[in-house]
Amino acid sequence: MxxxxxxxxxxxxxxxxxxxxxxxxxxxxxxxxxxxxxxxxxxxxxxxxxxxxxxxxxxxxxxxxxxxxxxxxxxxxxxxxxxxxxxxxxxxxxxxxxxxxxxxxxxxxxxxxxxxxxxxxxxxxxxxxxxxxxxxxxxxxxxxxxxxxxxxxxxAKEEAEEGALHALEPELVQSSAFASVEQPRKIRKGPKGPNPLSVKKKAANVLSPSKKHSKSKKTEPSPKSHTNDVKAGMKRKRSPNDESADDVLDGNAGGQSIKKRRRKRKSKAQVITDAG
The missing domain is CATH 3.40.50.1010 (5'-nuclease)
Structure with missing residues (x-):
């Protein structure tokens, strides 16, 4: 063929x-x-x-x-x-x-x-x-x-094709009717923040340099007020921060101030023994 x-x-x-x-x-x-x-x-x-x-x-x-x-x-x-x-x-x-x-x-x-x-x-x-x-x-x-x-x-073939087309027309009309109805507008949200799992957390004990500087300013006593208290003979409790204050008063290194404090304590102990 x-x-x-x-x-x-x-x-x-x-x-x-x-x-x-x-x-x-x-x-x-x-x-x-x-x-x-x-x-x-x-x-x-x-x-x-x-x-x-x-x-x-x-x-x-x-x-x-x-x-x-x-x-x-x-x-x-x-x-x-x-x-x-x-x-x-x-x-x-x-x-x-x-x-x-x-x-x-x-x-x-x-x-x-x-x-x-x-x-x-x-x-x-x-x-x-x-x-x-x-x-x-x-x-x-x-x-x-x-x-x-x-x-x-x-x-017969043409009639079958036309029947199939007319059968699809109602579906097309319904789809166009649904499309003509205005759908509610979707509200667009702003940009989201970073993923909290991918962000490194800040250490709780570590302070920023600005905060550290402000804290040191508040806690450190002025040298004038300290000298006045010493001259007046007022007693006060010592704290760990007094070492820095003593350093400021003496104007010397930290090691010298520690030696002076030890000598004063020894002299007071000797006075007590003599009195007894």
Whole structure:
């Protein structure tokens, strides 16, 4: 098969699968004339039809079509043998009727079972073109041909597409109505502070230099007030901070002030012993 024809058949079967729900393997329903033409042209239908329909097939034949081949004599024995390879399709006809009428009744008005009809009967093909979604296959000069979609098939496809569009219109209207309603404005918050887990905490005992300087100014007594207290002979309790005050009064190093204090204490102890 040529590539151009194979591409056209692929598109056509894609149309039937999307719009009418055809699935693989495709159910191909043969009539008696198709079997006779295949034998006459020496065509292998089971191998060539999958190439035409671009997928696997399931060949089928009705009981009425086989009965029609039996009645035509022993000359059609090869066609009967070919028909026996196909699956039997129950047509529910108690008495055998002509093959064209049987196939037309099986397809029905809408081809709800999704059959692909393979027939050589011209009157039957004309009837089937009026049924939407019915692929038709026939033999033309020893070539299997898939007919283009009929007007009924194209009209049914367009109606299905329009129905799908109209079904979506209410949803679009509702979505636009919701969009037109003003939604409350969201209040934008200011910039957030740093993550407290990523910020290093300040030590509780460490003071800033400014605070340390101010504290030292408050605690340190002035040298004048200290000298006045000493001259007046007032007694006061000593504290650890007195060392710095003594240093200020003497104007000497810290080691000298400590020596003077020790000497004074010794002299007081000697006075007590002498008195005793």
């Amino acid at each position: 040529r590539q151009k024809r194979a591409k056209a058949y692929r598109k056509l079967m894609h149309l039937y699968s999307l719009s009418f729900g055809f699935r693989k393997p495709y159910q191909v329903l043969f009539d008696s004339e198709m079997c006779k033409s295949a034998v006459a042209h020496k065509l292998d239908l089971i191998k060539q039809l999958p190439l035409v329909l671009q997928g696997e097939i399931k060949p089928m034949i009705t009981q009425c079509s086989i009965h029609e081949l039996y009645t035509q004599g022993k000359d059609q024995q090869p066609a009967v043998d070919l028909a026996k390879l196909f699956e039997r399709r129950k047509c529910n006809h108690r008495e055998a009727i002509p093959g064209d009428d049987c196939l037309h009744s099986v397809v029905g008005e809408a081809n709800k079972h999704r059959y692909v009809i393979a027939t050589q009967s011209q009157p039957l093909r004309v009837k089937l073109r009026g049924i939407p979604g019915t692929p038709i296959v026939h033999i033309n000069r020893s070539v299997i041909v898939l007919e283009p979609p009929s007007e009924a098939t194209v009209n």
